[in-house]
Amino acid sequence: MNLKKMTTVVLGALLSGAVLAGCGGDRANDLGTDVRTKVGTLAHLNASEEQYNEIMKKVDETWTGKFSFDYVYYDKLTAMQMGLDAGNIREMSLYNSTAKYLLDRNDKLALVEYKDMKLADAFCCAVRKEDQELLAELNKALEEMKKDGTMAKLVTTYITDLKKGEEPPAVPMPETQGTPLKIAVTGDLPPLDLVLADGKAAGFNTAVLAEIGKRLGRNVEIVQIDSAARASALSSKKVDVVFWVTVPTGGSKVPADIDKPEGLELTVPYYQDDTVHVGRKQQ
Amino acid sequence: MEELTLIHRIFFAEGAWLTFGKGILVTVEISLLALFLGTLLGAGLCFLRMSHNPLPRLFARGCISLLRGSPVLMLLMLLFYGVLAGSGLSPLAVAVLAFSLHTSAHVAELIRGAIAATDYGEVEAARSLGFSKWQAFRLVTLPQLIRIARPMYQSTIVNLIQWTSVVGYITITDLTRVIYNTASRTMQPMITILGGMVIYLAMSYCVYGIFAYLDWRDKQRDGTLGA
Incomplete structure (x- = not known):
């Protein structure tokens, strides 16, 4: 049998499937009501992601609003912005001044207001x-x-x-x-x-x-x-x-x-x- | 029209084209110097690697596997912030050194592979006709070696250009740094990175062009010889 051809076809199908599935973004968030929101944040140099997650959990608990975040870490602002465009994250956590600078240049984005969120x-x-x-x-x-x-x-x-x-x-x-x-x-x-x-x-x-x-x-x-x-x-x-x-x-x-x-x-x-x-x- | 204005604003306005040009120059400078030194070093390493004496052979083998097996960014950081931190060498010199070392390992293996692909019988024949060792290498092995190694060498050069994109870690502003700086300043990451890709692609095609010309010239020469 032509094993080589078959393998190529199977691999091709798998690859295209992966590409198509990847384009979907995180649709789950659009459907559910009380889903955790994926938030991008700039990675801190010295604190590990685990340490940071632990601390952010404590911070999240102090807020009265009903929301919870999962953090995704980026080492560049550019990468984080592309992550938002691609639907990998739903929100970006930024400094107020940087957010304003960004919103001035991109009218597809907006501030997401959270009551009591003060960090x-x-x-x-x-x-x-x-x-x-x-x-x-x-x-x-x-x-x-x-x-x-x-x-x-x-x-x-x-x-x-x-x-x-x-x-x-x-x-x-x-x-x-x-x-x-x-x-x-x-x-x-x-x-x-x-x-x-x-x-x-x-x-x-x-x-x-x-x-x-x-x-x-x-x-x-x-x-x-x-x-x-x-x-x-x-x-x-x-x-x-x-x-x-x-x-x-x-x-x-x-x-x-x-x-x-x-x-x-x-x-x-x-x-x-x-x-x-x-x-x-x-x- | 709007897209054109945007492209103009990102890549050309207010001297941005000059900044991009400077970035390209830095990338080309590091690549060319590293290619030159790396090829010389690689030839030397290959010579040691193919030596009959086991000591230099082992040394060359160790060097090659170490250099080929480690990410070039680690090597760069280690040299700049560690080994050569107190040496007073400029970041550019350290970058050229790191990329030369990395390229040399690839070139050494590439030459070794090409030599293995030539027919040793021809060298023996040349030697029996009274050619010296050096003459046999220069007149019989080398011309074939160059032709066999050429396609691999071409991809090594293109790889090298792309590897240099990490020099931002040692305070050099190359093309990649310019692209990221511009993306952050204009807040237009998609189109800026796309533009950067086009520039890198253009550089690679320049390399392809040079090699295609060399191939074409060889063919012409073979044609006239045959006729």
Whole structure:
């Protein structure tokens, strides 16, 4: 018998079946009434998915609304967005500012409102543990910026004042003679961290570090890096500062240092943003 | 029309085309340098691998299986953030080194396979006619080897171009990084990644084109010889 031909036909049928089945998306959610919602979220570098699931379960229980989430982890915003388009997830968990930036550019998506859902993250810088001097300098600069209103001004310029479809302005970098301060940005979290069309890093985070450089009298050198390689770059001294996200202390169910790796020290938070959910618009 | 405006906005507007061009240049630069060094290293490894002395043979075998069996991203991270972290080498140099090593293992096996496919009897015949060892290799084995290895070498080059897409992990902004940055900035992942694919495809077709030309030229030459 022609075994080769038969195998080819069977394999072909299996493959096309798999492709067709894959195109269905998760229809189950459209039919059921009390189904768990699949939510995409950006993976945290240091907390394992199991740890994170455990914590999110506790958080979910505190909400009065009747909803429950299953989390799917993505390491890139781009991948998560495509997951939503393909129907792999129903909602994306994003920062408020990033969600607004996205909704301004995509009218097929909308915020999904949940009552009582309040989950915030605080933005800070991370340095190596042995760099205590740098840590103190950064903390001092950040506290001063908060006190004299510079931080608030940066927030309005680079986040809240952005008009629909407008990209954040380029960040003027200070030109000083001081020792260079190497800072890693990822370009994967607009409008906080993005790379403009001309290839230059911009956004709120970059503006904050430009201001820090000015205050410390140090020459800021920006290095673009893949998000997942931030901790490696820091610990191997390829960069001096990376951006990190923590959970604000006080009243939260999530331990603040959930995502903090060993050998890393965090500065005071300089910005706080709520987490919101974005899904496809209901037809 | 709307799609055209979108494509223009993503890939061309406000100097975006220049950024894409720079990304392409970085990818091509790493690929070409790694290909050149990797081929030289690979030839050397193959020489050791086929040596009659068991010591270099074992060494080459170990190198090849280690390099071929490990993901190139791990090798890249290990070199940049570990072994060569304090060496002061630029990220580009480390990337070229990592990809050269990885390519060399593939090239070594490719050459070994091609040599095995040539007829050893011809070398013996050449030797009995008074050719030196080197002459026999250069005039009898090498021309055949090049022709046999060519299709495999072509796919190695195309693979290499695609492997370089992970250099974003060691602070290099190559074509892939530019694509991801643009996708995040414009929030248009689908069309940006599709465009990026077209660019990578175009690069691969350039490689195919060069090899198709070489094949065509050989055929022409054979034709004139035959006539």
